[in-house]
Amino acid sequence: MTQLRVLICGAGIAGNALAFWLSKLGHSTTVIEHFPSLRATGLQVDLRGPGIQVMQRMGLETAFRARSVPEQGLQLVDRKGRRWGYFPANRSGKGLQSFTTDFEIMRGDLCRLLHDATKDRAKYVFGQYVRRIEQTDDFAEVLFSDGSKERFDLVVGADGQGSRTRKMMLNADAADPFHPLGAYAGYFTIDQELQEGEGYNATAFIATQGRGIMTRRHDPSKFQAYLFCNPGSSDRLKLASKGDTDEEKQALAEVFHGAGWQTEQILKGLARSDDFYCERIGTVQLDHWSRARIALVGDAAYCPSAMTGMGTTCGIVGAYILAGEIEKFCGRGSKDADVTVSKDSITTALKSYEQKLRPFMDQVQKGLTDDQNYMDKFPSSSFGIAFIYAIFGIASFFRLDFIARWILREDIKGWELPKYQEMLINVLDT
Numbered sequence: 001m002t003q004l005r006v007l008i009c010g011a012g013i014a015g016n017a018l019a020f021w022l023s024k025l026g027h028s029t030t031v032i033e034h035f036p037s038l039r040a041t042g043l044q045v046d047l048r049g050p051g052i053q054v055m056q057r058m059g060l061e062t063a064f065r066a067r068s069v070p071e072q073g074l075q076l077v078d079r080k081g082r083r084w085g086y087f088p089a090n091r092s093g094k095g096l097q098s099f100t101t102d103f104e105i106m107r108g109d110l111c112r113l114l115h116d117a118t119k120d121r122a123k124y125v126f127g128q129y130v131r132r133i134e135q136t137d138d139f140a141e142v143l144f145s146d147g148s149k150e151r152f153d154l155v156v157g158a159d160g161q162g163s164r165t166r167k168m169m170l171n172a173d174a175a176d177p178f179h180p181l182g183a184y185a186g187y188f189t190i191d192q193e194l195q196e197g198e199g200y201n202a203t204a205f206i207a208t209q210g211r212g213i214m215t216r217r218h219d220p221s222k223f224q225a226y227l228f229c230n231p232g233s234s235d236r237l238k239l240a241s242k243g244d245t246d247e248e249k250q251a252l253a254e255v256f257h258g259a260g261w262q263t264e265q266i267l268k269g270l271a272r273s274d275d276f277y278c279e280r281i282g283t284v285q286l287d288h289w290s291r292a293r294i295a296l297v298g299d300a301a302y303c304p305s306a307m308t309g310m311g312t313t314c315g316i317v318g319a320y321i322l323a324g325e326i327e328k329f330c331g332r333g334s335k336d337a338d339v340t341v342s343k344d345s346i347t348t349a350l351k352s353y354e355q356k357l358r359p360f361m362d363q364v365q366k367g368l369t370d371d372q373n374y375m376d377k378f379p380s381s382s383f384g385i386a387f388i389y390a391i392f393g394i395a396s397f398f399r400l401d402f403i404a405r406w407i408l409r410e411d412i413k414g415w416e417l418p419k420y421q422e423m424l425i426n427v428l429d430t
Helices: 013-024 050-058 061-067 107-116 164-169 235-239 245-256 263-272 311-330 343-365 382-397 402-407
Strands: 005-009 028-033 044-046 073-077 083-088 104-106 123-126 130-135 140-144 149-152 154-157 178-191 201-207 211-219 222-229 277-284 294-296
Touching: 005 013, 005 149, 013 028, 013 050, 013 107, 013 311, 044 107, 044 311, 050 061, 050 311, 061 104, 061 107, 073 382, 083 382, 104 107, 130 164, 140 154, 154 164, 164 294, 178 245, 178 263, 201 382, 211 245, 211 263, 222 245, 222 263, 235 245, 245 263, 245 277, 311 343, 382 402
Parallel strands: 005 028, 005 154, 028 123, 073 201, 154 294
Antiparallel strands: 044 104, 073 083, 130 140, 140 149, 178 222, 178 277, 201 211, 211 222
């Protein structure tokens, strides 16, 4: 058995989590990131179910909680600001999480946490990317953007839903595995001091015409804003080029103008924001997550979309299982760089990775692409919105969690996170 030479493309949450496990197991691990530094940006993310278990097995729970967001729960308000119900976070340590989990954190803080726990064991290269991968029976030869070449036993794409690695893994004529769900989302922060009696609650507002707003407080001097919409007849939003932030901002402002509640104030914050990001919400679904010595993990392989509330959990869990199956079938030991790991052992590990994780991902993604437009499942008329508010109020009054279970995908129907004994040895809480 030998030490693997692994290249991970992408220093996001899934990539850093995989680097954590592989480097801990003694494999030679390199992480390459196109961005010139660690991209520690983004708004609030959370862990649920098996994602929490993986974080605990990493020994990072204490460090995670030290950086966590103190969100207390979620409230639903109408266009006049009246509260119709409230669901507090589940702090019991038992059962499914609520809308707010017991493990809320800013994406940048989680990315830094995983990187800092890994950087002394793994090699990080920023400001570069992979141009080409050529596979043989004995290795994958990678051509980097600086013109250099290097051989690896395995290349893993952890580079998000628009993955370049995935495009290199698939045949040139393969269909795009990204399936849009008919929703756009704008994310940004607004500078505003914490008001007396405000607290750290998430607040949701649902408007007609497929529009919704959520705000979340993570800092006493600013809060996060999320604008979700079905673009409907807004050709301007549909035609806006991805990354053209000025056009995306103006198109979203047109869609949300006059929606009610605090919309106009939030749109003023949108115009001033310097951290705005617009997402075309969708899911990635593939028949296979690997080919020979190339594999995919996280959103690159099975993006579940923001609609499920499981994106970060899927990335963390997938990285853990991929590392566990690599350890089981490829092992570690020799640090002789001239010793190659057989293609068969890697193929077996990657096949087992998919067999273990696929039932979990099938449950998380179930039903997302059954209809041409997923957003059409949600009411958008005044009557439909009123019905949702009434149901939410009743569920809140009786402390029923069926709404969270329906919207979110944490209930995985008996699937259990595998245990890899070798990965749990000498794990210390840091």
